[in-house]
Amino acid sequence: MIKGWHLDDVLRPIHGGPDGGPEPLWDFSTNANALGPNPVLLEHLRRVDPSRYPDPLYRRLREALAEAHGVRPEQVAVGTGTSELIHRLARWSYLRGPWLLLPPTFSEYARAARALDLPLWEARSPGEFLDLLPRSAVAFLCVPNNPTGEVYPFLEKAVRRAGGVLVLDLAYHDLLESPVPLPEGAFRLYSPNKAHGLTGVRAGYLVAPLDLTYFQNLAPSWPVSAYGEALLLGQLDPEARSWLEASRRELIRLRGLLAEGLRGLGLEVRESPANFLLVRVGRASEVARALRARGIRVRDATSFGLPEWLRLSAQKEEAIRALLAALEEVLVDLERGAHGLPGGGGAAATGGL
Incomplete structure (x- = not known):
């Protein structure tokens, strides 16, 4: 306690x-x-056959996402929304150590660390965040930040200074007036259901600069439903x-x-x-x-x-x-x-x- x-x-x-x-x-x-749900994605969901299991390895889905992001399929992991992926990161022994946040920000980062009694550092300023980065195992930045909407100007510097993993949570990136370029070398969390007005369909994915096969296998079997799979595929549709x-x-x-x-x-x-x-x-x-x-x-x-x-x-x-x-x-x-x-x-x- x-x-x-x-x-x-x-x-x-x-x-x-x-x-x-x-x-x-x-x-x-x-x-x-608030203008959703995206009618193009609704049509993708209507075509789902809910009587069948998805592929347990999500091969077609991960291949499509990998192609969209210019990485290999092994660098993509899918999950039941980014909240589940955040909690899975906390269980990955590769990332054990202090978690670093820059409050105020999304509460799920701290909640995942506390659930496993991981050391939790909360920086009081961007300068302190950058100073603590080399000694942290995992650091989170929401781009744009929730709730302030801030887009941090030091993303490139943060990637260079990170001693462990820097995770960029891009939940609202697609809703930015002008989406910002993202630095190479960071882990990137995507939850497209928000931008497309379909938050009731739980699905998200992680893209990383390394092989995520072990991380994907930390999930229970079939973490993404057939509808979640359709959403993640459908959001790549040019009409969507x-x-x-x-x-x-x-x-x-x-x-x-x-x-x-x-x-x-x-x-x-x-x-x-x-x-x-x-x-x-x-x-x-x-x-x-x-x-x-x-x-x-x-x-x-x-x-x-x-x-x-x-x-x-x-x-x-x-x-x-x-x-x-x-x-x-x-x-x-x-x-x-x-x-x-x-x-x-x-x-x-x-x-x-």
């Missing part, structure tokens, strides 16, 4: 999306493509890529519209170069609960170490209008409650809004 933590707190998954409550009218909590490109342009427009509306409420906004942003609302947990009661789900960034911020994804215009109206009501109610005025419901202060 980690001092100050209960084991269930350490290992409990923290994500956007489903929260056990009724389905919301509008969901800003996940960063999946064309749909993604068009949707990305629209998502960037909608992100700008969302940011403009939030600033119109007098709020501080940190736009990312992808399809999501951060907005400072004061007591984020209270605001998130109040919005949920109004049928709108948002991502409270407290678990990222940002207790005054919400992470919001770009949604369609109708959803944005609903969010802005509800958020304005919530902030007024909380402000009135902070000053003991009628109608505030006694809520706590919103942190100086």
Whole structure:
């Protein structure tokens, strides 16, 4: 047990999306493509025969992915989404040693390390991250980072300084306004279901500069379903890529519209170069609960170490209008409650809004 933590707190998954409550009218909590699902991939899924097992070695799939990335099939491993691949990396004896993160970032990296009691280093700055890299076994950078959207300018330097493995998590790379070049020599995690609006189909893959046969065999038999296999193959379809490109342009427009509306409420906004942003609302947990009661789900960034911020994804215009109206009501109610005025419901202060 980690001092100050209960084991269930350490290992409990923290994500956007489903929260056990009724389905919301509008969901800003996940960063999946709000314009999906990609109709081209839906057609690929409809052609799946679910009565048959996939190839247990996924040979055709790994060959296709390898060709797309210019590597050998042995350098590709597939899994039940990148979360499963992250946990599998923690079980690979080749990578035993300290894991290095640059918070705030995706919680699954720390969760996988803690599950196996691996040393976990959390750098306080990019400079400290680079200083610790030579002594780490595994280091993670999300490109763009979740939740900040930051695209780190030191990726090439990080690859050169890495004493072990540098893993680039590219979950939102395909949703960047302008995808960035990726350095050679890093491990690369791909989860195309987000960019194509199909997060319910769990599948992802890892591309590495070395043979991943042993790593692939650390997985249980058939980690990817027939539908996951179809998604990973279908996302290579040129028509699927064309749909993604068009949707990305629209998502960037909608992100700008969302940011403009939030600033119109007098709020501080940190736009990312992808399809999501951060907005400072004061007591984020209270605001998130109040919005949920109004049928709108948002991502409270407290678990990222940002207790005054919400992470919001770009949604369609109708959803944005609903969010802005509800958020304005919530902030007024909380402000009135902070000053003991009628109608505030006694809520706590919103942190100086």
